Amino acid sequence: MTATTAGHDAVHDGHDHGHEHAPPRGLWRWLSTTNHKDIGTMYLVLSLTMFFIGGAMALVIRAELFRPGLQLVEPMFFNQMTTMHALVMIFGAVMPAFVGLANWLIPMMVGAPDMALPRMNNWSFWIMPFAFALLLSTLFMDGGGPAGGWTLYPPLSLQTGAAFPFVILSIHMMGVSSVMGAINIIATILNLRAPGMTLMRMPLFVWTWLITAYLLIAVMPVLAGAVTMLLTDKYFGTSFFNAAGGGDPVMFQHIFWFFGHPEVYIMILPAFGIVSQIIPTFARKPLFGYASMVYATASIAFLSFIVWGHHMFTVGMPLAGELFFMYATMLIAVPTGVKVFNWISTMWRGSMTFETPMLFAIAFVVLFTIGGFSGLMLAIAPADFQYQDTYFVVAHFHYVLVPGAVFSIMAAAYYWLPKWTGHMYDEKLGRLHFWCSAIGVNILFFPQHFLGLAGMPRRIPDYALQFAEFNMISSIGAFIFGFSQLIFLWVVIKCVRGGEPAPAKPWEGAHGLEWTVPSPAPHHTFQTPPQITEAEAHS
Amino acid sequence: MSTTTHDAPSAGSYYVPHSSPWPIIGSVGLFVTMMGGANLLNGHAPTLLYCGLAVLIVMMIGWFNNVIRESQAGLYSPQMDRSFRWGMSWFIFSEVMFFAAFFGALFYARDYALPWLDGTSASKPMTHELLWPTFEERWPTNGPGRVGGTFEVMGPWGLPALNTLILLSSGATVTWAHWGLLKGNRRQLCLGLAATVGLGFLFVALQAVEYSHAYQHMNLTLGSGIYGSTFFMLTGFHGAHVTIGAIMLTVMLLRSLAGHFTPEHHFAFEAAAWYWHFVDVVWLGLFVFVYWF
Numbered sequence: 013m014t015a016t017t018a019g020h021d022a023v024h025d026g027h028d029h030g031h032e033h034a035p036p037r038g039l040w041r042w043l044s045t046t047n048h049k050d051i052g053t054m055y056l057v058l059s060l061t062m063f064f065i066g067g068a069m070a071l072v073i074r075a076e077l078f079r080p081g082l083q084l085v086e087p088m089f090f091n092q093m094t095t096m097h098a099l100v101m102i103f104g105a106v107m108p109a110f111v112g113l114a115n116w117l118i119p120m121m122v123g124a125p126d127m128a129l130p131r132m133n134n135w136s137f138w139i140m141p142f143a144f145a146l147l148l149s150t151l152f153m154d155g156g157g158p159a160g161g162w163t164l165y166p167p168l169s170l171q172t173g174a175a176f177p178f179v180i181l182s183i184h185m186m187g188v189s190s191v192m193g194a195i196n197i198i199a200t201i202l203n204l205r206a207p208g209m210t211l212m213r214m215p216l217f218v219w220t221w222l223i224t225a226y227l228l229i230a231v232m233p234v235l236a237g238a239v240t241m242l243l244t245d246k247y248f249g250t251s252f253f254n255a256a257g258g259g260d261p262v263m264f265q266h267i268f269w270f271f272g273h274p275e276v277y278i279m280i281l282p283a284f285g286i287v288s289q290i291i292p293t294f295a296r297k298p299l300f301g302y303a304s305m306v307y308a309t310a311s312i313a314f315l316s317f318i319v320w321g322h323h324m325f326t327v328g329m330p331l332a333g334e335l336f337f338m339y340a341t342m343l344i345a346v347p348t349g350v351k352v353f354n355w356i357s358t359m360w361r362g363s364m365t366f367e368t369p370m371l372f373a374i375a376f377v378v379l380f381t382i383g384g385f386s387g388l389m390l391a392i393a394p395a396d397f398q399y400q401d402t403y404f405v406v407a408h409f410h411y412v413l414v415p416g417a418v419f420s421i422m423a424a425a426y427y428w429l430p431k432w433t434g435h436m437y438d439e440k441l442g443r444l445h446f447w448c449s450a451i452g453v454n455i456l457f458f459p460q461h462f463l464g465l466a467g468m469p470r471r472i473p474d475y476a477l478q479f480a481e482f483n484m485i486s487s488i489g490a491f492i493f494g495f496s497q498l499i500f501l502w503v504v505i506k507c508v509r510g511g512e513p514a515p516a517k518p519w520e521g522a523h524g525l526e527w528t529v530p531s532p533a534p535h536h537t538f539q540t541p542p543q544i545t546e547a548e549a550h551s
Numbered sequence: 552m553s554t555t556t557h558d559a560p561s562a563g564s565y566y567v568p569h570s571s572p573w574p575i576i577g578s579v580g581l582f583v584t585m586m587g588g589a590n591l592l593n594g595h596a597p598t599l600l601y602c603g604l605a606v607l608i609v610m611m612i613g614w615f616n617n618v619i620r621e622s623q624a625g626l627y628s629p630q631m632d633r634s635f636r637w638g639m640s641w642f643i644f645s646e647v648m649f650f651a652a653f654f655g656a657l658f659y660a661r662d663y664a665l666p667w668l669d670g671t672s673a674s675k676p677m678t679h680e681l682l683w684p685t686f687e688e689r690w691p692t693n694g695p696g697r698v699g700g701t702f703e704v705m706g707p708w709g710l711p712a713l714n715t716l717i718l719l720s721s722g723a724t725v726t727w728a729h730w731g732l733l734k735g736n737r738r739q740l741c742l743g744l745a746a747t748v749g750l751g752f753l754f755v756a757l758q759a760v761e762y763s764h765a766y767q768h769m770n771l772t773l774g775s776g777i778y779g780s781t782f783f784m785l786t787g788f789h790g791a792h793v794t795i796g797a798i799m800l801t802v803m804l805l806r807s808l809a810g811h812f813t814p815e816h817h818f819a820f821e822a823a824a825w826y827w828h829f830v831d832v833v834w835l836g837l838f839v840f841v842y843w844f
Contacts, residue, residue, distance in 0.1 A: 041570070044574075045570055046569065124565075126567045128634035129638055130567050130568055131568055134571065134575070135577050138575050142578050142582035177588065177589035178585075181588055181589050191642075191645050194641075195638050195642060195645075198637060198641055199641075200634075202637055203630060204630075229645045230648055234652045236652070237649055237650075237656075241652075241780075244780070247592050249772075249774030250779070250784065251693070251777050252660075254698070255694070255696075256694050256695060256698055256776075257694035257696060257698035257699075257780070258660060258664065258695070258778070259776075259780065260659070260660065260663070260667075262664075263660065266655075266659060267655060267656065330675075
C-alpha cells in the first residue's frame with residue numbers, strides 16, 4: 013500500500029498548500045468541503061433530522077392506532093404516513109447514519125489521510141438533501157404522497173398521482189448517492205490502508221462496511237431498474253408488470269426483493285461492525301473469533317442474494333421455490349448465530365463496565381436476537397402463510413431495525429462523540445436516554461407480535477375491537493420511545509457545545525488508530541501513514 | 552498532525568483536493584433535472600429539465616477539466632491511480648447490475664410469466680384457465696391482450712448483425728489504439744481512437760435507423776407488450792451507454808491530439824476503453840437474447 017512516485021515534489025506542493033489554509037468559513041465550507049470528517053458530520057446531521065421527521069410520521073401512525081376507529085387522520089393520509097415513514101427511515105435515517113460513520117471512521121481506522129475520492133464524497137452527500145426535498149415535497153402535492161407502501165408494488169403504486177415521478181426520481185437520486193458512496197468506501201479500504209494494516213488486521217467496522225459497500229453496488233442499480241420499469245409502465249406504455257401485455261406484476265416483487273433483501277443487510281452489517289468494536293472495549297478483552305466474524309459477515313452477504321423469495325411466499329410460487337427460499341433463509345441463522353456467540357464469548361469473564369455505548373451494544377445483542385428469532389419463524393414457509401402482512405412482520409422487522417440498527421447507531425454516537433467533539437457527553441443523561449429507549453421500544457414493539465399472531469393486518473388505520481388493548485400499549489410505548497430521543501438530541505447538542513475535555517483515548521479498553529489522534533480529531537489526520545505492527549493489531 | 556513528513560514512504564503523496572464547487576453544482580443540477588423530468592411527466596413544459604441538464608453539462612465539463620489539469624500537473628501518484636481504477640471497475644460493475652435487472656425481466660417474462668399465462672407450465676394452470684384460456688404464447692409476443700396491436704419482429708440478421716460487426720470491430724480498434732499508446736506511437740493512438748469513435752457513432756446512427764423503421768413500418772413500439780418493452784428498454788439503455796462511451800472516447804481522442812497521455816500514465820484512456828468493452832459485451836448479450844433467440 014505504499015507508493016513512492018515520480019512527481020512526488022509536485023504532489024507535496026499541492027498537498028502542503030492545502031494545509032496553509034484553514035477550511036473556508038461559513039456555509040461555503042460545508043457546500044464545497046472534501047474533508048471526510050466534515051462530510052461525515054453532514055451525513056450524521058442529515059440522518060438525525062430524517063430520524064425525527066420519520067419518527068414524527070410514526071407517531072402519527074401510532075396516534076391513529078391508539079384506539080380503534082378513525083379519529084385523527086384520513087385513511088389515505090395514514091397510508092402516506094406508513095409509506096413515507098419507511099422510505100425516510102430506511103434511505104434517510106439508517107443508511108446515511110452508517111455512511112456518516114463510515115466517512116468519519118474508516119479513514120482514521122485504516123490510517124488514511126481522507127477518503128479515496130474526496131470530491132465525489134461531497135457529491136454523494138449533497139445529492140441526499142435534494143433527494144429528500146423531492147421526496148418530502150410530494151406530501152404537499154395534489155393527491156398527496158405515495159401511499160402504496162415503500163415497496164411500491166404495482167399495480168397499486170401505479171395509481172399514485174402527480175407524486176409518482178417525484179418519488180421514483182428521488183429514489184434514483186438516493187441510488188446514485190449510495191453507489192458513489194459505496195465505491196468511495198471500497199476504494200478507500202482497498203487502496204488507502206496504512207502500511208501493515210493487512211485485511212485481516214482491519215477493525216471489524218471496516219470489514220463490515222467493505223462487504224456492505226459491495227452489497228450496495230450490487231443491488232442499488234437493480235432497484236433503479238425496477239423503479240424505472242414502474243415509471244415506463246405508467247408513462248411510456250410498457251408492459252413489464254401488465255399481464256395483458258405478457259408481463260407480470262409479481263415480476264416486480266422478484267426484482268424489488270432481489271434488491272430488498274440485501275438492502276436489509278446493508279442496514280445491519282455495519283451495525284454488527286459497530287457492536288464488534290464496542291463490546292471488546294467495555295469487556296476489556298479482544299474480540300472473540302475475529303476471523304469467524306469476518307467469514308460470517310461474508311456468508312451473510314452471500315446468502316442475502318438467494319433468499320429474496322421469502323418476502324413473497326404467498327404470491328403463488330412453485331413449491332420448489334418455496335422450499336429453496338425457506339431453507340436458504342434458515343441457513344442465515346448459522347453465521348448470525350456465530351456472531352451472537354462471539355459477542356457473548358467476548359463478554360464472558362471480561363471486566364465489564366456499563367457506559368452508555370456498552371448499554372446500547374448489549375441491548376442490541378439481546379433485542380436484535382429476538383428480531384432474528386421472529387425472522388426464523390417467518391422463514392418457515394407454511395407458517396408464513398399465517399404471518400404474512402400481519403403485525404407480526406411489523407414487529408419482526410422493527411426489532412431488527414430499531415433496537416437493532418438504530419441502537420447500534422446510538423451506541424456508535426456515544427462511543428465516538430468524544431472523538432468527534434473533544435468533549436465527554438453527559439453520562440447520566442446518556443443512561444437516562446438508554447433506559448427510556450430500551451423500555452419504550454419493547455413496550456412499542458413487543459405487543460405487536462401478539463397483535464400479528466392474533467391476525468391484525470399491517471397498514472390499516474382502523475382495526476377490530478379485540479386488538480384495542482395491545483394497540484394502546486404499543487402506542488404508549490411509541491410515545492415514550494419517540495420523546496426519549498429528544499434526550500439524545502439534547503445530549504448531542506450539549507456535547508458539541510462543551511463538557512469535560514476528552515482525552516485522545518477516553519475508553520480505557522479501546523483499541524484502534526482512531527484513539528491515537530487527539531480529541532477532537534484534527535481536521536486532517538494520518539497524512540503520514542502510521543505503521544501497524546502485528547502486536548498492535550492483535551492487542 | 553498538520554505537518555507532513557516528507558521522507559516517509561507514502562507520506563502525503565496521496566492528493567486530497569481542496570474544497571471544490573463542482574459537486575454542489577452537480578447536486579443542484581441533478582435536483583433541477585429530476586424536478587424538471589417529473590414536471591414533464593406530469594404534463595408541464597420541459598424548461599426546468601433543460602435548465603437542469605445544462606447545469607449538469609457545465610458541471611461535467613468543469614469537473615473533468617479540473618481533474619485533467621490536476622493530472623497534467625502531476626498531482627496523481629500511482630496510489631491515486633489505483634483509487635481511480637477501483638472506482639471505475641466498481642462503477643462498471645454497478646452498470647452490469649443495472650442491465651441485469653432488465654435482462655432478468657426478459658428471462659422472467661419468457662421463462663415464467665408467459666408459460667403461466669398460456670398454460671404450458673404445470674405449476675400454475677389456473678392463471679391460464681381463469682385469465683385468458685385461449686392464449687397461446689409464441690415468443691415474441693405482446694401478450695394475451697395483444698397490447699399495441701400486431702407488430703413485426705426485429706430479426707437478428709441484417710442491421711443488427713452489421714451493428715454487431717461494427718461494435719466488435721470498434722473493440723479491436725480501441726485495443727489497437729492502446730497498443731499504439733503503450734509503444735508511444737501517437738499516430739496509431741489517434742487513428743485507432745478516431746476509428747473507434749467513428750464506428751461508435753455509426754452504431755448509434757444505425758440503431759436510430761432501426762428504431763425509426765420499427766416505429767414507422769413494423770408497428771413495433773415501446774408499447775408492443777412485453778416484447779416491445781424489453782426490446783426498446785434494453786437496446787435503448789444500451790444505445791445511451793454507447794453514446795456516453797463514444798463521448799468519453801471523443802474526449803480521449805482530443806486529449807491524445809493534445810499530447811496528454813504517456814505510455815506510463817494514461818488511466819483516463821483505459822477507463823474509457825474498459826467502459827467501451829463493457830458496452831460491447833452487453834451488446835453481445837442483447838444480440839443473442841433480444842434479437843436472435
